[in-house]
Amino acid sequence: MAGAFFGVVPGLLLAGCSEEASTEKKEPKTEQTSKKENEKKKEEPAKKEPVASYEAIKPSEGAEPIESHYTSEQQSDMPTSEAHGEDTTRSVPLGQTLAKDKEDQTDGPLKENRIVSYYGTPRSENMGILGEYSPDELMTKLKEQTKAYSELDPDRPAIPAIELIATVAQRSPGDDGLYMVPTSEEDIETYAKLAEENDALLILDIQLGKDTIMHQVKLVEKYLKRPNVHLAIDTEFHVTDGQVPGEDLGHVDGKEVQEAIEYISKLTAENDLPDKMVVVHQFADIILNNKDAIQPTENVEVVLNNDGHGIAGLKRAGYHQLVHNQPIQYGGFKVFYKKDEPVMTPEDVLELDPAPAFVNYQ
Numbered sequence: 001m002a003g004a005f006f007g008v009v010p011g012l013l014l015a016g017c018s019e020e021a022s023t024e025k026k027e028p029k030t031e032q033t034s035k036k037e038n039e040k041k042k043e044e045p046a047k048k049e050p051v052a053s054y055e056a057i058k059p060s061e062g063a064e065p066i067e068s069h070y071t072s073e074q075q076s077d078m079p080t081s082e083a084h085g086e087d088t089t090r091s092v093p094l095g096q097t098l099a100k101d102k103e104d105q106t107d108g109p110l111k112e113n114r115i116v117s118y119y120g121t122p123r124s125e126n127m128g129i130l131g132e133y134s135p136d137e138l139m140t141k142l143k144e145q146t147k148a149y150s151e152l153d154p155d156r157p158a159i160p161a162i163e164l165i166a167t168v169a170q171r172s173p174g175d176d177g178l179y180m181v182p183t184s185e186e187d188i189e190t191y192a193k194l195a196e197e198n199d200a201l202l203i204l205d206i207q208l209g210k211d212t213i214m215h216q217v218k219l220v221e222k223y224l225k226r227p228n229v230h231l232a233i234d235t236e237f238h239v240t241d242g243q244v245p246g247e248d249l250g251h252v253d254g255k256e257v258q259e260a261i262e263y264i265s266k267l268t269a270e271n272d273l274p275d276k277m278v279v280v281h282q283f284a285d286i287i288l289n290n291k292d293a294i295q296p297t298e299n300v301e302v303v304l305n306n307d308g309h310g311i312a313g314l315k316r317a318g319y320h321q322l323v324h325n326q327p328i329q330y331g332g333f334k335v336f337y338k339k340d341e342p343v344m345t346p347e348d349v350l351e352l353d354p355a356p357a358f359v360n361y362q
Helices: 019-023 031-043 072-083 135-152 185-197 213-219 254-270 312-324 346-350
Strands: 114-120 158-169 180-182 201-206 229-234 276-282 300-306 330-335 358-361
Touching: 072 312, 114 135, 114 201, 135 158, 135 185, 135 346, 158 185, 158 213, 158 229, 185 201, 201 213, 201 276, 213 254, 229 254, 254 276, 254 300, 276 358, 300 312, 300 358, 312 330
Parallel strands: 114 158, 114 358, 158 201, 201 229, 229 276, 276 300, 300 330, 330 358
Antiparallel strands: 158 180
16 A cells, blocks of 8 residues: 555555565675666667557648638538537537547557548448459558548548458358358458558457457457557447347347456557557447447547438438447447448548547448
């Protein structure tokens, strides 16, 4: 109990130290012993600070601050279009990504940057843009989309990321009865290499089925030990007995999410990795209970990503309800190229309060 010693008079013993030890005569250091200590220090390798594994897409020299892209009338109306009758006062200034009264204790990628990701699996065109293009074509398009955000908000240049579904929920139980199938190591390595070669991030998305979050985290743990790999949890696909992913709406307990966050935080510290990010997908209140249990750590940034496709006004309202009204740390927002009405522009996305630090496209 360190606090018990604050009032101790200088010179008295601390707990755990014997009187004999305190009076023991110490031999003075000789030149020879000092030399040996110095040589030992030289032999010990200096601890290396984790190196960032990404590079943001730089804005052009003429890129203007975010405020300059909106008229004063637009800025005054932004909260109204999102709040749908609730309090229309902005919680944070235009462009700020941290939710109100939240902080970031990490050196993670969201502290100074925004992340723009493409979502899906190469095995299906129906599950996101990753299934529609070859890896090289995908990266070209991803960089173009990412740069659009760097141009709009040059003070927070955007980093490209690939969000690859690492465990795919399915309607058949499979041999193990978990209603999910892991993505092949070959596919994961293909996109891990693509991300690394392009200074991008790889986000491994787990869809759970009837499996536990922690078991699936451990399935991809060897990849999470890489400096540019992060985690996403697709909460809607976590079902129980008698339910089927994709037919029944799943749900997740926030305490289980937090267990994964703390596990990854420890993994990051023990392996001297750059700080990580965990993305939690949610598009309805009933999907995620005990949400207050979800908290960032010193090594992990947390994004609550607002999913769901459809009418832009309803998507804004969903973000207001799930992110603005129930803040964790950072907000995320998903855009569907083929299912949204209309497809929101980067300008539309950055109007949200708080501004999404993470934008993913499906």
